[in-house]
Amino acid sequence: MELTGAQILMKVLQEEGVDTIFGYPGGAVIDLYDELSRTTDINHILVRHEQGAVHAADGYARASGKTGVCLVTSGPGATNTVTGIASAYSDSIPIVVITGQVPSKLIGNDAFQEVDIVGITRPCTKHNYLVKDVKDLAYIIKEAFYIASSGRPGPVLIDIPKDLTVAKAKYEVPDKIELKSYNPTYKPNVKQLQKVVELIEKAKKPVIFAGGGIILSKASDQLTKLAKKMSIPVAGSLMGLGGFPGTDLLWLGMLGMHGTYRANMAVSEADLLIAVGVRFDDRVTGKLDEFAANATIVQIDIDPTSIHKNIPVSVPVVGDAKISLGILNELLEKQDFTDIDRQRKPWLDKIDHWKKSTPLAYDQSDIIKPQFVVEQLYSVTNGEAIITTEVGQNQMWAAQYYHLSKPNHWITSGGLGVMGFGLPAAIGAQVACPDKTVVDIAGDGSIQMNIQELATAVQYGLPVKIVILNNRFLGMVRQWQELFYDKRYSCTKMEHAPDFIKLAEAYGAVGFRTEKPSEVRDVLKKGLSIHRTVIMEFIVDREESVYPMVPAGAPITQMLLV
Amino acid sequence: MTEKRHIFSILVDNKPGVLSGIVGLFSGRGYNIESLCVAETNEPDVSRITMVSIGDKPVIEQIKKQLYKLINVIKVNDLTETEYVQRELVLIKVTAKQDQRAEILRIVDIFRGKIVDVGFEHYTIEVTGPVEKLAAILKMLKPMGIKDVARTGNIALPRNQ
Incomplete structure (x- = not known):
């Protein structure tokens, strides 16, 4: 049986388990919305601006761990999504953005509400598509969900010309997407992890630096297990917050420009830094050549481009954070670390001293802080x-x-x-x-x-x-x-x-x-x-400032304090 | 760190927008493109892009990884890491007055070039070779008066595989 493009879209969305779409209708997507009204198990949240739709899909994706979905019209509907897409791209959030496009025949003619949204979003999407034939639609949507949610996740945009939403094709989708040019590396090289075990054994002042990759790969339990078993303190990037219990004694707080004193000091003095799911943003590192200058740096990341990009790394590990930390924990399981608490005591004492001498602080007053x-x-x-x-x-x-x-x-x-x-x-x-x-x-x-x-x-x-x-x-x-x-x-x-x-x-x-x-x-x-x-x-107090603060470009030990 | 010239041989899906993605990657991240050459391979759904870029070691490493990150990029080879052959084709339109014609023909002969177009006051010459050879013939012809030059950019393949 043949289905219209609109029916095909809804069917694939249902098969992908989509229960909510954030969107805003318009001329180019009117047939998609018409079909949506006949689709029972997909909720639509009508936002008030397309930027809001993308941020909402982003928030939905992060809270649920699923892929967020947006549906907007061509032209301004599409351009309004760009900030949201760029944000999701920076934070590696899986979303699929479906934009309407003017009818195929009008593309390139400067038609009403026409923009080249595929061209505009090429540098801020993980991948994007302009659908040219209704026969390709089902496959492309399925592929888009696969790409958005696999490897290092990110936003994927699908631009669908209006005529394709009513054109008909046989519904055919493969069970599994396989791409010869895209195969994310989930399983790390165990030899590299063996090196990490040796480094942990030798380290006197180890620190784990955990980022958004911990959240995205659902690696919190493995991270917590590693930190506790080996008594290694954990600093977080802004994106990594919540990946490790914020009340735990091993928690150092956030690292970087507005990081805690103890996190910045500990990373600067560490002899081993195990970075997991981070990309060493400039707001984290401060002055590059003084960042973790005393440490052997291990970096675990699923995206090879994140490794060696800003910071030279001694032991690169390309792989999924959860799988990599899981293997690392298994390898450590075989070692004898009965003495670990005594070994770590001087280092943890020092960190505790930093915590007590220079905690996060502000002055109370009769104005709200x-x-x-x-x-x-x-x-x-x-x-x-x-x-x-x-x-x-x-x-x-x-x-x-x-x-x-x-x-x-x-x-x-x-x-x-x-x-x-x-x-x-x-x-x-x-x-x-x-x-x-x-x-x-x-x-x-x-x-x-x-x-x-x-x-x-x-x-x-x-x-x-x-x-x-x-x-x-x-x-x-x-x-x-x-x-x-x-x-x-x-x-x-x-x-x-x-x-x-x-x-x-x-x-x-x-x-x-x-x-x-x-x-x-x-x-x-x-x-x-x-x-x-x-x-x-x-x-609140009008001129209250955020402290600690590392001036832009300064080493992270150079903190302005309250 | 020292900057070096690298020849990348990039296999990509032969689809619209793929080249734009690669060029956008280079401009967006501030990498150099010295030359760029694109055409289908023996498999019609795969194209080969031969790109010459200049950068130090970390930049070249990032270029390679960033290229791989593009979904439609199948394979990236940095040919400068291996043995390879490279060729470029150039068309040179050179002033050819009566008294210069014989000398130009001799030069073309030495470089195993061909005259592909002739006029009362010009020759258009086709020469193929590695970059150094083309530089040499251009140098020899310069005193005659070069009117125009069109080059294909480098193409290259590894020697063994």
Whole structure:
């Protein structure tokens, strides 16, 4: 039996187990939407801007561990997805973005709502397709899901011309996708891991540096087992938070520009650094030639391009984090390490000393401190909420003071740093996990970048919670201007903002505000207890800065402290 | 670190957009392209791209890995790591006045070139060879007055396999 392109799309989506699409209709996809209305087991979440659809799919993917899906129209619908796609590409998040395209015959004629979205997104997708024949459609969609979710995951875009959505073809899909030019290496070279075992045996000051790869490959248990068995302290990248229990004694906190004192010091003094699922971003390394200068560096990553890119590595291991750490644990199992606690004591004592001498800190005052809000949120939610963030100071305070303990509970635009990410991402996460508390930690600047998605949250009854740390500044840029530009606050004052309480109400959500530290906890408790979309606005100290801070380009031991 | 010239022989799926992906990778990451040559192989669904690039060791290593990361790239060979043969074809339109004609023909003969077009005041010469040979004939013809040059860029294959 022959099916239309639209029917083929829905059928493959169902076979791929897709239960939710985030999207926005338009002329080029009207036949796809028509078919969607007849498809029973796929929910559609109508966002208010296509950028929101991609961030929501991203949030959904991270919270659920599945591939997120977006559906948008041609032209502006497609171009509006670009920021979201670039963010997912930076953070290696599996999403499939389906864009409508003008009819095949019009392609190249500058037709209404035509853009070359395949050309535009080529550098920020893992792969993309312009479908030219309806016969290829089923295969391409299946291949897209396979590529998005395998190896180092990433966004894949499929551009479907309008005429193909009504053209007919026989429904044929292979059971399994095999590509001669794409075979990710999951199983590592065991000889390389044997070298790691020897290095661990010899090391006096080992540190594990865990990144987003831990979350993506679901390697938290293996990581925790390795760290505990060998008493190795663990530092995280921003993307790796939640991959190791944030309350564990071996946890060092985040590494890098706004990392903890003990994490930055430990990595700088380590004689062995085992990096897993990281790419040594410049915000992590600071000055390259002084980064982990005393350490033999082991790097485990599924993407060969991540190895030797920024940092020379002594023992490269190409492979999946979970499989590699699993094998490493097996190899270590055969060794005798009864004496390990005594061996590690001087190193762990030193780290403990750093922790006690220079903890994360801020000065209390009678004005609300943003860090205090995050600490209270952590306490009120028992550290169990799914946290999304916007970008800037709010993101760093959330990373520092919400001590995540579980994977898939931390959803932030790490690589690209997209303001306006947190609210749509929270919507996606809430759709994936309807019974969990989902909180977007936001600033007054970035929340306004995708504030329209409040309507989406309210329409679908999603009880997303938004904590706005309002300092009436673009805080992170202001902080740089304070520290490095003699306090010339060029264009960072947000003197006018909407009344967020009234705004929440106008959208059909609930709003609370406080200026008093004594009310912070009550507002959080009250806001979190309401099963509706809620904004909680905290008027915070205007010129509070994120510390520690490593100035750009400086070695990470050179931290500005409170 | 010292920069070296490398010849990459890249097998790719013969599909639209694949070349654009490779060229975009080079421009986006700031790698050099000295020459680029693309055509089908004996398998019609596979194309061979021969690309000459310059870079130090870490850059060349990244280029190779980044190329592999593209979904439609099947195989990347850095020929400079092996024994290989390389050829390039050049068309040279050179001023050929009466008193220069004999000398030009002698030069073309020495380089085993061919005259492929002739006019009252010019010859167009076809020469094939490795880069050094082409540089040599261009040097010899320069005093005659070169009007135009078209080169194919390098193509290459490993010697044994």
